[in-house]
Amino acid sequence: MKRQRRRALRQPAPPSRRRRGGPSLGDRLQSYLVLHVQTAKAALRRMRGAPFAMALTLLVIAVTLALPTSFHLLVKNLRMVGGDLEATNEISLYLKPELSNDAGRKLAERLQSHAQIAEARLITKEAGIEQLKAYSGFGEALAMLNFNPLPVVIGIRPKDSLAQPEQVERLVAELKTLPEADLVQSDIQWMHRLHAMLQVAERSFGVLGVLLGAAVVFIIGNTIRLELYGRREEIIVQKLLGATDRFIRRPFLYTGFWFGFLGSVGAWIVVGVMLLVVRAPIQQLNTLYGSDFSLAFLGFRESILLIGGACFLGIAGAYTVLVYHLRDVRPE
Amino acid sequence: MLEFKEVYKRYPEFGEALHDVSFHIGRGERVFLTGHSGAGKSTLLKLVAVIERATRGQIVLDGQNITRASNREIPYIRRKLGLIFQDYKLLYDRPVFENVALPLVIAGFNPSEVSRRVRAALGKVGLLSKEKRLPQTLSGGEQQRVGIARAIVHKPDFILADEPTGNLDSEAAQEVMDIFRDFNEIGVTLLIASHDEALISRVGGRVLRLQHGSLAEAQA
Numbered sequence: 290m291k292r293q294r295r296r297a298l299r300q301p302a303p304p305s306r307r308r309r310g311g312p313s314l315g316d317r318l319q320s321y322l323v324l325h326v327q328t329a330k331a332a333l334r335r336m337r338g339a340p341f342a343m344a345l346t347l348l349v350i351a352v353t354l355a356l357p358t359s360f361h362l363l364v365k366n367l368r369m370v371g372g373d374l375e376a377t378n379e380i381s382l383y384l385k386p387e388l389s390n391d392a393g394r395k396l397a398e399r400l401q402s403h404a405q406i407a408e409a410r411l412i413t414k415e416a417g418i419e420q421l422k423a424y425s426g427f428g429e430a431l432a433m434l435n436f437n438p439l440p441v442v443i444g445i446r447p448k449d450s451l452a453q454p455e456q457v458e459r460l461v462a463e464l465k466t467l468p469e470a471d472l473v474q475s476d477i478q479w480m481h482r483l484h485a486m487l488q489v490a491e492r493s494f495g496v497l498g499v500l501l502g503a504a505v506v507f508i509i510g511n512t513i514r515l516e517l518y519g520r521r522e523e524i525i526v527q528k529l530l531g532a533t534d535r536f537i538r539r540p541f542l543y544t545g546f547w548f549g550f551l552g553s554v555g556a557w558i559v560v561g562v563m564l565l566v567v568r569a570p571i572q573q574l575n576t577l578y579g580s581d582f583s584l585a586f587l588g589f590r591e592s593i594l595l596i597g598g599a600c601f602l603g604i605a606g607a608y609t610v611l612v613y614h615l616r617d618v619r620p621e
Numbered sequence: 622m623l624e625f626k627e628v629y630k631r632y633p634e635f636g637e638a639l640h641d642v643s644f645h646i647g648r649g650e651r652v653f654l655t656g657h658s659g660a661g662k663s664t665l666l667k668l669v670a671v672i673e674r675a676t677r678g679q680i681v682l683d684g685q686n687i688t689r690a691s692n693r694e695i696p697y698i699r700r701k702l703g704l705i706f707q708d709y710k711l712l713y714d715r716p717v718f719e720n721v722a723l724p725l726v727i728a729g730f731n732p733s734e735v736s737r738r739v740r741a742a743l744g745k746v747g748l749l750s751k752e753k754r755l756p757q758t759l760s761g762g763e764q765q766r767v768g769i770a771r772a773i774v775h776k777p778d779f780i781l782a783d784e785p786t787g788n789l790d791s792e793a794a795q796e797v798m799d800i801f802r803d804f805n806e807i808g809v810t811l812l813i814a815s816h817d818e819a820l821i822s823r824v825g826g827r828v829l830r831l832q833h834g835s836l837a838e839a840q841a
C-alpha cells in the first residue's frame with residue numbers, strides 16, 4: 290500500500306518547478322468568476338444562518354432608507370400638484386358682496402381692454418354656487434340656504450408677456466385699488482410660496498439623505514465588524530495559507546452588498562405600502578373635488594438609484610470597516 | 622532553498638528568542654529542527670513563513686530576501702510553502718474536503734482542478750473516504766493528516782512542519798513521518814521541528830539543534 294502511494298506521488302511530479310503550481314490564465318478567469326458567484330452565495334447563506342439578526346438589521350436599514358425616499362416622493366408629488374396649478378396662472382378678483390352681476394359684467398368688460406389682461410371672465414353669483422355645489426360636496430348644505438352668499442368673481446388671465454412674477458404682482462396690486470374689489474387672489478403668489486417651500490424641503494431632503502446614508506454605512510459597517518471578529522480564526526488560517534487581503538475582504542464586501550441590496554428592496558416595499566395606504570383617502574379627495582390627482586410612485590430610474598445607491602453604501606460600509614479592522618487580525 | 626544569515630529575533634515582551642542563527646538548507650534536503658521547549662524552534666519557522674519578522678540578519682528563501690518582503694508580497698511567499706502546525710489550524714465548521722481545498726481556492730484554481738488535486742492529496746494521506754467529515758469527528762492523527770494534505774495540495778517545494786507528531790502516539794507519528802519521507806524522496810525540501818529525538822534518529826536526516834535561541838550544532 291505504501292509502495293502504491295509512493296508511485297502515485299512520483300508520476301505527476303515533473304521537476305519544472307516554476308509552472309508546477311500555477312493555473313493558466315483562462316482557468317484563472319473562469320475560476321475568478323466562479324469564485325465571485327460562490328462568494329456571493331456563501332455570504333447570503335451565512336446571513337441566513339442568523340435569520341433573526343439579519344431580519345432585524347435589514348428592517349433597520351429598510352426604515353432608514355424609506356425615510357428619505359418617502360420624503361422625496363412627498364416633494365415630488367407636491368411638485369406635480371404645483372405643476373398643475375401653474376398651468377392655471379389665474380387671478381381671482383372677488384367683488385364686494387353688495388355688487389350685482391350687472392356691475393360685475395361692466396367691470397369685466399372694462400378689464401378686458403386692459404393692456405396686461407388676456408381674458409377677464411365673469412363668474413356670476415349663480416354660476417359660483419353651481420360650481421361650489423358640484424365640486425365641494427357641500428351641495429346639500431348649500432341647497433338649504435335660501436340666499437346666495439357668494440360674491441361676483443372675475444377670473445383674470447394675465448397676458449403671457451407677464452412672465453415675471455413681479456409683473457403679475459404689480460397687476461394684482463393695481464386690481465386691489467379698484468373700488469369694486471374686495472379680495473384679489475393670485476395663484477402665482479401661492480406658486481411662489483409653494484416653490485420656496487419645496488426648495489427648502491428639497492434642501493433638507495439632501496441633508497437628511499446624507500445623514501441617513503451615513504447611518505446606513507454605519508449600520509452595515511458595524512454588522513460587518515461583528516462578523517469579522519466572529520470569523521477571526523478563519524481569517525488567520527486563510528492568511529497563513531497565503532490569502533491576499535483582497536481574497537479575505539471579498540466575502541465581507543458581498544455581505545455588505547447584500548445588506549444594501551435587500552435593505553433597499555425592503556425600503557422600496559415599505560414606501561410602496563405607505564403609498565397604497567394613503568391612496569384610498571386621496572381617491573376620496575379626488576371624488577370630492579372632482580380632481581384627477583394621482584400619487585406618483587418611484588419611477589424606474591429612481592428605483593434603480595435607490596437600490597444601486599444602497600448597494601454602494603453597503604459595500605462602502607464594509608470596505609471602511611475592513612480597512613480599519615483587518616489589520617488587527619493577524620496570525621502572530 | 623533557505624538560508625539564514627546571522628538572524629536575531631527579539632520579542633519585546635520576552636527578550637531574545639533567536640541569537641545569531643546562520644544555516645543553509647539545500648533543495649531536496651530533509652532537515653530536523655530540535656531543541657528544548659522554548660529554544661526557539663517555532664520562532665524560527667515563523668520567520669520563514671513571515672509570520673514574525675527578524676530583528677536583525679537576512680533570510681533568503683528560494684533566492685528572495687524575505688526579511689525585506691512587503692506586506693503585499695507575504696501571501697505569495699506563503700503560497701510557495703506547505704505549512705503544518707502543531708495545533709493543525711483547521712476550520713472546524715467545514716468538512717475535510719473544504720479544508721484541504723483552501724490553498725487552491727486561495728490561489729484561484731478552477732473547481733474541477735481543485736477537486737482533482739484535493740482527492741489526490743487526501744489519497745496520499747489515506748483519508749479519501751473521510752472527505753465529507755467535519756474535523757471534530759476525526760482522531761488527532763487524522764486531523765494532523767488533514768493538515769498535511771492541506772499543506773501538500775498545492776505541491777509546494779518546501780514543507781515546514783512544527784511538531785507534526787507532537788500529539789500523536791508513536792504509530793501515528795511514524796505514519797506521518799513516512800508520508801513526509803515520501804515527499805522528500807520526490808524532491809520536496811523538508812524542515813521539521815520536533816523534540817522527539819527517537820523518532821528523528823529512526824527517520825534519519827540532518828539535524829539543527831537550537832539551545833536558548835542559538836544554533837548548537839549541525840550534524841549530518
Ligand SMILES: Nc1ncnc2c1ncn2[C@@H]1O[C@H](COP(=O)(O)OP(=O)(O)OP(=O)(O)O)[C@@H](O)[C@H]1O
Pocket residue numbers: 621632633634635636638656657658659660661662663664665816
Ligand atoms: N509572541 C511572543 N511574544 C513573546 N515571547 C514569545 C513569543 N513567542 C515566543 N516567545 C518566547 O520565545 C521563546 C521561544 O519560543 P518558541 O515558541 O520559538 O519555542 P519552541 O522551541 O517552539 O518551544 P516549544 O518546543 O515549547 O514549542 C519562548 O521562551 C517564548 O516564551
Ligand SMILES: [Mg+2]
Pocket residue numbers: 662663664783
Ligand atoms: Mg514550538
